[in-house]
Amino acid sequence: MKKLLIPILFLLILLMSACNNDETNGTANENPKESTTITYNSEEGPIEVPADPKRVVVVSTYAGNVAALGVNLVGVDAWSKSNPQFDKYFADVEEVSEDNLEKIIELDPDLIIGLSTAKNLDKLKEIAPTVTFTYGKVDYLTQHLEIGKLLNKEKEAQEWIDDFKKRAQTAGEEIKTKIGDDATVSVIENFDKQLYVFGDNWGRGTEIIYQEMKLAMPEKVKEMALKDGFYALSLEVLPEYAGDYIIFSKAGTQDNSFQETDVYKNIPAVKEDRVFEAVAEEFYFNDPISLDYQLAFFKENFLNSK
Incomplete structure (x- = not known):
């Protein structure tokens, strides 16, 4: 009886080893799923934001930076809406205000951007990841680069900066x-x-x-x-x-x-x-x-x- 059990146990061990190898090899050969978020080091510390934001709301100042990087906006501030140079970018974009939280909620943003002096920041952060900047803390070109980093478009931002400075x-x-x-x-x-x-x-x-x-x-x-x-x-x-x-x-x-x-x-x-x-x-x-x-x-x- 013992002689019969030894070959059977040996076969079971071989089968289990083969299964484990298949699982391990399968995991190694599969392409890992790309992360849907990135970590941006904001003025307030690291924050998880979408790696490819699709519905951005800008409550103050930086709408033009976002539009220039080809990222979709669903809401912008009144000052940006009044700029004729932005008409072709914001024709179908809603006007928003940090005072009108209901409107922003309706737009279902996946990222909110604004000034550090914006109102209702705590409430905005409950709606979507919210990143703010202090105006003038960095120079205007560094500011655009920071927004490029936030939107996962640092390369595009740097290319524009280099070209603009030359021109x-x-x-x-x-x-x-x-x-x-x-x-x-x-x-x-x-x-x-x-x-x-x-x-x-x-x-x-x-x-x-x-x-x-x-x-x-x-x-x-x-x-x-x-x-x-x-x-x-x-x-x-x-x-x-x-x-x-x-x-x-x-x-x-x-x-x-x-x-x-x-x-x-x-x-x-x-x-x-x-x-x-x-x-x-x-x-x-x-x-x-x-x-x-x-x-x-x-x-x-x-x-x-x-």
Whole structure:
């Protein structure tokens, strides 16, 4: 009897070993399922986000960055919706607000993006993974790269950055050849009956003019607007902040009657027709779509100026 059991046990051992080998080999040969999430190191720490987000809601500022990277948006803020340069991207995208949580819930987002100052962040985080950025914490190109990392499109973001810097710097050399190395440029805007002048990192094309093109900033603007990014001033002192050239980010909905005053009309840049008026809504942001438009605007106006 013992002689019979030994061959049977041996066969069972061989069968079990073969099964185990088949299972092991099968696992090794199968392609592991790709992860559906990635970990993004946000300002608040690591957060799991979709590896391929399909329904993104941007509650403030960064809608243009997302659109430029070809990621689908289902909701964007009112400021982004008002930008004519975004029309073809956001025609079928809903307008949202961090105050209207019900609307955001209806859109069923898989990722929410906004400023760190956005309202109801705790509630937004209950709806979907929510990542926020502090405006100005990093420079405008690094900001786009960070959004590229968040959306799992870092390579695409870096490629655009490298190309844009080359184009902007080349344009800057052409413009300086035209207007002179020492010619100064101011960027102004009128909002809610208040005049503003801008530094080098507050949208309105300032990043292009001062950071990439290296065009000169008036000393008074350096003194008052460079640190905070903008400075509110009265019409009476505007001539002190006016450069040889002025970019006027102009909103048609605002009171622009100051342009009819003698103070404004007697500014040398105004008298010499060196004021380039831009549509304010197209100049607010510093995402790739806005920046490409602004760069074309500057090349057209400066290179054809007096």
